[in-house]
Amino acid sequence: xxxxxxxxGTQSVEATLDEAAAACAARGAQLTDLRRQVLRLILAAPHPxxxxxxxxxxxxxxxxxxxxxxxxxxDFLRQQGLVHRVxxxxxxxxxxxxxxxxxxxxxxxxPHQFLICSxxxxxxxxxxxxxxxxxxxAARAAGFRPVRMTVEVEGRCxxxxxxx
Amino acid sequence: xxxxxxxxGTQSVEATLDEAAAACAARGAQLTDLRRQVLRLILAAPHPxxxxxxxxxxxxxxxxxxxxxxxxxxDFLRQQGLVHRVxxxxxxxxxxxxxxxxxxxxxxxxPHQFLICSxxxxxxxxxxxxxxxxxxxAARAAGFRPVRMTVEVEGRCxxxxxxx
DNA sequence: CGCTGCGACGTTACTCTATATCGCATATCG
DNA sequence: CGATATGCGATATAGAGTAACGTCGCAGCG
Numbered sequence: 001x002x003x004x005x006x007x008x009g010t011q012s013v014e015a016t017l018d019e020a021a022a023a024c025a026a027r028g029a030q031l032t033d034l035r036r037q038v039l040r041l042i043l044a045a046p047h048p049x050x051x052x053x054x055x056x057x058x059x060x061x062x063x064x065x066x067x068x069x070x071x072x073x074x075d076f077l078r079q080q081g082l083v084h085r086v087x088x089x090x091x092x093x094x095x096x097x098x099x100x101x102x103x104x105x106x107x108x109x110x111p112h113q114f115l116i117c118s119x120x121x122x123x124x125x126x127x128x129x130x131x132x133x134x135x136x137x138a139a140r141a142a143g144f145r146p147v148r149m150t151v152e153v154e155g156r157c158x159x160x161x162x163x164x
Numbered sequence: 165x166x167x168x169x170x171x172x173g174t175q176s177v178e179a180t181l182d183e184a185a186a187a188c189a190a191r192g193a194q195l196t197d198l199r200r201q202v203l204r205l206i207l208a209a210p211h212p213x214x215x216x217x218x219x220x221x222x223x224x225x226x227x228x229x230x231x232x233x234x235x236x237x238x239d240f241l242r243q244q245g246l247v248h249r250v251x252x253x254x255x256x257x258x259x260x261x262x263x264x265x266x267x268x269x270x271x272x273x274x275p276h277q278f279l280i281c282s283x284x285x286x287x288x289x290x291x292x293x294x295x296x297x298x299x300x301x302a303a304r305a306a307g308f309r310p311v312r313m314t315v316e317v318e319g320r321c322x323x324x325x326x327x328x
Numbered sequence: 329c330g331c332t333g334c335g336a337c338g339t340t341a342c343t344c345t346a347t348a349t350c351g352c353a354t355a356t357c358g
Numbered sequence: 359c360g361a362t363a364t365g366c367g368a369t370a371t372a373g374a375g376t377a378a379c380g381t382c383g384c385a386g387c388g
Contacts, residue, residue, distance in 0.1 A: 087251040134298035143322030158307030
């Protein structure tokens with residue numbers, strides 16, 4: 001229970017992949033086999049995963065895979081809002097709760113925040129509008145026109161904080 | 165005037181270096197020649213500068229410089245709160261307004277935010293407590309114990325926004 | 329005096345992250 | 359049919375960061 005806030009989506013990876021394919025199709029883009037494989041690996045990983053770890057795993061199914069193979073797929077998945085990049089880790093995670101974000105009116109480039117546990121490596125995505133409002137308003141106060149924001153918090157997740 | 169929010173400190177680089185040296189000494193650390201050179205290059209750069217660009221410039225004075233040379237100096241300068249890393253850019257900037265931060269009660273690891281202009285590359289550091297409060301409180305609401313935060317906003321600075 | 333510990337720095341080598349570029353195949357449309 | 363677009367294989371290179379080891383100089387101390 002303590003991990004509730006840190007858990008990824010509860011549905012199966014394959015179901016998520018099917019939803020993702022449908023969402024892409026609805027936008028006129030296609031989730032090809034390669035892209036689907038990459039997304040599957042990301043969703044199956046317990047934590048944010050680096051591009052080259054992804055590449056290693058991908059080679060099991062696709063021996064010819066090279067860095068551009070992975071990066072092209074990642075670029076696509078990010079455009080589609082299916083994957084986010086965690087800047088502090090140079091790693092990638094599946095976007096959890098894309099439905100929720102759409103429900104609250106955000107597009108696929110929604111503002112989000114990451115909570116990164118420096119003990120266990122778990123990374124949770126949250127979507128707090130007060131945070132994005134505060135950041136955007138601080139930026140505007142400086143005469144700045146915000147477009148995209150990165151908010152990443154390093155600390156201890158609930159489970160690791162208990163141990164203290 | 166439009167750039168007021170984006171300007172770096174107004175005093176000369178050398179004066180800043182002297183202050184930095186004094187601040188280090190007060191903490192029992194020393195700003196050696198190497199560290200001073202690296203800090204000078206960062207302060208003189210108009211924008212955040214990458215480690216390898218720094219290395220290239222450093223080699224003019226110090227032909228034997230290698231990556232560890234730069235990274236060790238950067239680690240020191242970051243510990244001393246004289247330099248920040250911009251995660252989105254994999255680059256480094258001088259900490260503007262360290263005095264102001266100390267004045268408002270923060271140590272040298274103060275929470276800060278970056279405004280990064282995607283047109284001209286200018287990067288401004290701001291220190292808005294409402295932002296850091298909002299982020300910290302969102303994190304705690306998820307049972308997370310925040311330690312350090314990265315807030316980086318990409319958009320258009322005042323000068324570049326005028327042009328539209 | 330020589331020993332020891334420590335911090336700063338040099339040096340080599342390596343890993344990881346990311347992009348540029350060329351080229352081929354297919355697909356879709358007028 | 360040709361023309362343009364997209365996906366992807368393949369090679370090469372740039373950029374970011376770290377590991378490991380050695381050396382020098384400078385305390386403090388028996």
